[in-house]
Amino acid sequence: MTAVINSELDQLRRGIAERQRYIEGQQVLIEVLEHDGHDVREQEIALNSERSKLDQQLQLLRKRQA
Template sequence: MDLDLRNELEELLDDIRKRQRHIEDQVFLISVLDRDGHNTLEQQAKLKHERKQLALQMEMQTKLLHKAKLQH
């Protein structure tokens, strides 16, 4: 696998892990706030956006992996 492609994949995987952790943290925060009776609409909207971004990153990862496979 090309070194640039490998580096790009590693960076993307790191970003995906960070975003997944952030999403997990936000889900927990929203559940606590919701349970305590707070309005969580803004947090839920941000969470929805983060999930969409995660899906896009995962799609990019799949494309890069496919590209790497074609190089072999």
């Protein structure tokens, strides 16, 4: 049972790390686009959605580790 729980926690941690990298990359892209004069409202909305999903994953990880 412990192995299953640890596996789930590891999978959740990997998902969190992947989402964090994605968010960081998108933030850089948005900054470049904005610097070049592009309208980035849609990208910012999508990025905020990803940040919200990341927050949900982090909360879930905290609950499962408790």
